[in-house]
């Protein structure tokens with residue numbers, strides 16, 4: 001899928017993971033806005049065209065294509081399943097990312113890569129800054145960290161954006177799971193001792209476009225270090241608070257009880273505290289980030305619109 005505008009000085013930008021939450025949100029953003037705002041030529045690919053599980057597919061794809069910028073939205077995101085599929089998770093979140101970093105370096109292109117709060121161990125008591133030490137507690141987090149480290153070793157002309165608890169009207173996520181379970185059940189137990197901040201994928205997509213615009217202004221050429229940014233919505237909540245807000249705003253009468261992590265055993269260990277400090281991103285991009293509840297309302301409105309369009 002290739003979207004081109006007529007404006008000069010446009011960059012050719014590849015977006016991987018086109019069918020994921022973030023890939024779809026970026027697509028929606030660049031196709032719904034006027035071309036005066038979006039001046040670049042975007043190519044969106046899914047695993048059919050570029051399979052990150054297969055290094056020869058990656059090599060073949062870039063054989064005859066050049067991009068100024070690669071936004072890697074594809075990832076192995078099944079956190080619990082990763083515990084029993086560590087090799088596949090490592091291939092997609094680490095080895096394929098290493099290969100993309102090498103290709104980007106060879107092509108002199110900027111790699112924008114998305115990472116996660118799960119690279120931290122969750123033992124902090126104040127929001128994580130970009131330079132805080134990492135210590136993932138699960139296979140998914142470890143493979144994402146190895147992807148970050150590979151980029152740092154290979155291509156300084158890269159930006160890593162760590163985000164958390166991503167949801168959207170597009171794709172699968174906690175909000176949609178809650179809406180489904182809330183409609184099926186009278187009551188639900190949800191963990192209240194894991195706190196962080198949800199991230200609306202539409203807002204993250206906008207922030208990524210701002211990073212690209214700032215990159216165009218500053219030129220990342222000659223950069224000696226990879227830039228790391230943290231991005232989520234503002235505010236803090238537990239998964240329990242998030243579930244309560246989802247039900248309250250959707251008029252769903254499902255009783256939610258707060259439970260401890262130990263009472264909801266899962267294969268993967270998740271951080272108890274994964275709030276991230278976003279000051280660097282906000283300062284560098286002159287960005288105002290919405291409060292999580294306001295973005296949740298926006299997402300629920302989008303979901304309502306989508307349902308109304310389908311009746």
Ligand SMILES: NC(=O)C1=CN([C@@H]2O[C@H](COP(=O)(O)OP(=O)(O)OC[C@H]3O[C@@H](n4cnc5c(N)ncnc54)[C@H](OP(=O)(O)O)[C@@H]3O)[C@@H](O)[C@H]2O)C=CC1
Pocket residue numbers: 017018019020021022023046047050051052053054072073074075076077092114115116117144162163164165166167171172
């Ligand atoms: N979801 C979240 O809560 C969070 C996500 N992140 C990170 O943000 C980024 C975007 O996540 P999000 O959009 O939510 O993730 P999704 O799970 O919604 O999308 C991931 C996409 O990656 C694609 N993919 C998986 N395996 C392959 C493969 N072998 N080859 C090519 N593509 C593949 C999937 O393809 P298909 O549709 O065909 O399965 C899917 O479209 C990821 O890097 C993720 O680690 C960070 C923090 C939180």
Ligand SMILES: Cc1cn([C@H]2C[C@H](O)[C@@H](COP(=O)(O)OP(=O)(O)O[C@H]3O[C@@H](C)C(=O)[C@@H](O)[C@H]3O)O2)c(=O)[nH]c1=O
Pocket residue numbers: 077078079116117118163164165166173174177188189190191194239264270
């Ligand atoms: C469905 C459900 C989940 N939970 C808990 C489990 C978990 O701790 C939390 C959220 O569930 P999820 O399955 O959405 O969690 P998870 O898939 O681990 O979400 C993570 O995904 C990856 C990709 C990331 O990078 C992270 O930032 C984070 O968003 O809620 C309940 O307590 N009750 C429930 O009924």
Ligand SMILES: [Mg+2]
Pocket residue numbers: 077078079
């Ligand atoms: Mg999940």
